[in-house]
Amino acid sequence: MVYVLLDGVGDLPHPDLKGTTPLDYAQTPNLDRMTKNGAMGEVISVGKGIAPESDIAVFNMLGYKFQHAEYAGRGVIEAVGTGIDFKDGDLALRGNFATVNDEGIIVDRRAGRKIEREDAVAISKEIESKVRFSEPNSSVVVAPTIGHRVIVRIRCNGKPLSAEITNTDPAYARIDGMGIAKAVGDYMKIERCLPLRDIPNATLTATLVNEFTEQSLKVMRESKTNQMRGQSGKKLLNSILLRDAGNHYPKVVPINDLYSMRFSCIVDMPVEIGIAEILKMKTFNAGGLTDYEEKARVAAKAMETENAIYVHLKGPDEFGHDGDATGKMRNIEEIDRRFFGTLLDNIDTSKVAIVVSADHSTPCINKGHSDDPVPVLVSQDSVKKDNSVRFTERNAKVGSIGLLEGAQVLKTALQLIKW
Structure with missing residues (x-):
């Protein structure tokens, strides 16, 4: 399984994009192809009414739901x-x-x-x-x-x-x-x-x-x-x-023990690097923040020795914080072409599932994180299809997976791909 979190990719309709979201407006043939080969749903990463920061959101999206007072802090x-x-x-x-x-x-x-x-x-x-x-x-x-x-x-x-x-x-x-x-x-x-x-x-x-x-x-x-x-x-x-x-080091179950898997990652930012170290995840070096082809090739190659890899792509979030809907849309198109296009060229979708979601929404009209749900896609040849055609907020609302909490995503994905 290749598990991709597109940082802050969720959004709200924007006037610069004819009243649609960056995901909806973008031309994403590779994500569309994956969506038609899978099932969609929505995710509230941390909790209703909570506009989370990336750290607690990523922990939840990896299956760790902290009691709030126990959390170590970003x-x-x-x-x-x-x-x-x-x-x-x-x-x-x-x-x-x-x-x-x-x-x-x-x-x-x-x-x-x-x-x-x-x-x-x-x-x-x-x-x-x-x-x-x-x-x-x-x-x-x-x-x-x-x-x-x-x-x-x-x-x-x-x-x-x-x-x-x-x-x-x-x-x-x-x-x-x-x-x-x-x-x-x-x-x-x-x-x-x-x-x-x-x-x-x-x-x-x-x-x-x-x-x-x-x-x-x-x-x-x-x-x-x-x-x-x-x-x-x-x-x-x-x-x-x-x-x-x-003021204290977090105490958690290592991710490989939690899922009985060989779970690895490709991460760039200090917060995700810290999460990887705390969860005892093997980290692969895959170039810089925007070396999307290299990240895709490394993720595909990792499937020879690992059975899951988490890939965090930062790009969309920064455009959301800057209020740049057009830039966010173009970044999504670039990720679709360079990352997902390369990934699909290097894996066998009958053997490797691709799970795509986000840690949180960063609507351009807000210039900050929000509590809006994010899309989730589980794509593999064996997954029961639900007639979703595009990786967008609109498709996510009617997908067969329904509405999940962030901590449920990986377990749900593993059930759908019959792990």
Whole structure:
């Protein structure tokens, strides 16, 4: 089985696409061919009314339904995926380099998104060297990853820190351990971190996070790297928005034990790399983010030694966050041609099933994640067909699989292909 998650591919009708979705408007002959050879349904990845972040959504789509309060938090997942020294009692947070104006209003949550690696590293090192906490024996690691993304780890030797704090990122709430996208306006400011419980280590943790934010704002404002970026007309990296606190390593059943399979993956982003490491999944190297043909060839080749591979393709989500419906549609067409076309050329669909879904919807009109269901397709010669003809939200609503929770997808797919 090749299990493909198209990050954020679900969408809503958009005026730029004649009132249809990017999936509906796109020309996708390979996905159409697969759809006609399978059955469709819909998936609510995490829960009704929840616009999930990618981490908890992917865990659910792989069959792991956490009790919310037990979840370790995206900060920890990405810290693991980045290879940061992390231990229980540390605080890990996911961050965005962002751009704020002189009034402190966030004008770009991702500081232009495409950020030169050397600039992100230089500013991170400045912050690490200059931040000084009021609590003795406290230290910080600032680790930039890809684009605007950054991980912040705070350690206080001898005092375990708490994950029971609010985000400083105004676009996301922390509810029972999960990050949830919020409906936000155009005039957002960095929020003060508050303890969610009246306990000493939560109060201490919130204090340290606020000290980090206040001091890092000053460091970035005075940074020579930012001065040069401003002179070049680039977005300034003059703030870090923090969210999804975690303070312990997650304890889960390895995925091969959960399904009694040889499950592997092709992943690129720190969050998915962290999930793979936590679930003890073998990872295949398959080029960069958009090396779609290489990813397809590696996935097909893996079927010689593995019996399942999870492939995460990032592209559609970024266009959704940017509100670019036409760009998202074109990216879907590119993935159809380059990834699914190559995959179909290299597998035998009488022996290998293809399962296609998404971790969540990222509607272009929202410019953020939503709680809308995403399509799911299970395609193989032996699967009972349901007359679906295209991989779209509309076809998914009337497919024979019906409406699933994310944690049910793989078990349902294995039943349909008579594993």
